[in-house]
Amino acid sequence: MLRIEDYAPIVGQATIYELFRLARQLEGKAIQNINSTAVGGGVAEILSRMMPLLKQLGLNARWDVIKGNEKFYAVTKKFHNGLHGVPVEVSREEYDWFLEINRQNAEEFDFADIVFVHDPQPIALIEKRASIGRNWVWRCHIDSSQPNKAIWRFLERYITMYDAAVFSAPAFEARLPIRQVLISPSIDPLSDKNKDLPEDVVNATFERYGIDRSRPVVTQISRFDFLKDPLGVIKAYKMAKRSMDMQLVLAGGGATDDPEGPMIMEQVKAEADKDKDIFVLFLPPSSDLEINALQRGSTIVLQKSLREGFGLTVSEALWKGKPVIAGAVGGIPLQIRHQYSGILTHSIEGTAQWIKRLLSEPEFAAKLGSNGREHIRNNFLITRHIKDYLLLFLSLFYADDIVHFS
Amino acid sequence: MVEFRFYSKLDLTILVGRRAKNSRQLLEGLRYVPESSIYFHTHKFLLQYHYITPVPPNDFAQWAITSLNDDVLGERLSSVDVVQYDSLAALKESIIRVVEEHVSENGSRRECPPGEEFHFMASQAFIIPTPIVVRTLEEFAAHLEHVSLNSLYHHMFDARLRLGRGENDFSAWFRGIGKEDLAEEVRKLDPYLHTLEGLRKRLEVLVRRHA
Structure with missing residues (x-):
């Protein structure tokens, strides 16, 4: 205990x-x-x-x-x-x-x-x-x-x-x-979802899914429902990828009350089938350690929600020192002060633009991540x-x- | 010798139940809310974002810039220099004047997107004693690094404006033990220009110089 x-x-x-x-x-x-x-x-x-x-x-x-x-x-x-x-x-x-x-x-x-x-x-x-x-x-x-x-x-x-x-x-x-x-x-910094992980555990998780950690990895962890906008994430990734190399990981549970959920899931799968750099991972509820590893091993974490209760996945990613690009909805603006502890966006185009900027400016991205971690330490x-x-x-x-x- | 006990302050955030989606509603809210709300929106971020320098603008300015997309109002509100005010009433009056002038010159047709309204908040403050008590400047300097940021913030920021003591608690104690010069140097320090850790280091240097 x-x-x-x-x-x-x-x-x-x-x-x-x-x-x-x-x-x-x-x-x-x-x-x-x-x-x-x-x-x-x-x-x-x-x-x-x-x-x-x-x-x-x-x-x-x-x-x-x-x-x-x-x-x-x-x-x-x-x-x-x-x-x-x-x-x-x-x-x-x-x-x-x-x-x-x-x-x-x-x-x-x-x-x-x-x-x-x-x-x-x-x-x-x-x-x-x-x-x-x-x-x-x-x-x-x-x-x-x-x-x-x-x-x-x-x-x-x-x-x-x-x-x-x-x-x-x-x-x-x-x-x-x-x-x-x-x-x-x-969030609890000592829970399986947030505790420190050895680098080899992170590497093993990425290897298991065939994701190349030597190349940039942009990840969104969330349910596959309309409000989390996974299709918007794919569009932003495609726009950004026109000028830069990267992989996209969409990981989360499939369970959803959203009536449009199954249709969105089909479209996400179809998009992933067309692009070997998109990884769609359906994780069971007991996947806390895997989520932890995926967040830790990512270059950028997204939470492009259209509506949020609070959006604690943002805190989880920031706690791991990751630069986060997220929709300015629900409790997310409490967790991110734009350009200080992360990036707030309002559109697919804005998200794509910031993905490119953060990948191009790793020092700025790292500063956002370290500021974000301090913000979570103090407040979440x-x-x-x-x-x-x-x-x-x-x-x-x-x-x-x-x-x-x- | 007179001892100094470090206290800490912890805040419970209160939702005032008032929101604004344009500059006129911001003005109406500013007139309505208690002074503790003005203090909250001009100070809370200092502790929340204590590791960032320069500190982000106050909540009113931040909202005007990012949600209302009104850079002029944002800049005017950012330039309200909190350290120049000796009372919350005067600070409140000054912020109201900035928004009043802006509304009368520019109107208030510009509105924030739905969901990005400004929500007025305030806090109930609970002040608790810490076990750290010092009697000399040497002890003060030695213990300063063990004091929590909440405590440092309380004595440097809350004491002057939130508690209306007129100056920070450290200067008052230095003066009380006959260290007038040190008291003045610390009083003249603009705490709003430092991160809290930076402020801690600056204080330590000043105190050691006079110890």
């Missing part, structure tokens, strides 16, 4: 000290995380990595999962899609069922002093507040910048009963009468995420703009 001290060589001993000092201020407060699944998905992944670290800091923290059934999750899937702005219809009966399951769970839970509710599935547990009080925070992990209005109106009734709402990017904020806090997600590692959660919990008890602890 990882220890909080294992992060000291990465973020500095002073940062670890600060976490312990903040945690001390929360002595005597029990903290309860509640979400809808113990495994699978980004929320469960970050909680499973974070919980042991919170306990090592001396916090009385626990994690509970609500119990639902197929019918309940069918409704919450609609909520999820609705928050993403997808048109969905939810019937009165479905809303009632959602509330019924939340009420059943609320009766079974033993609520802590601070109840930290993640995403819409358990949102209506807040009804319990009327009888038990406590401090309640709702954390939205979803891109809610353009939500379906009916779904938002329903959820808003519950969100406004909380003490605070937490969003991952500024664009996700809403007009709410409660305090809204920005807490970005994070799990230790910063823990710090933000500790401050969030403290903010429930201290209202002043500036809080002094002595």
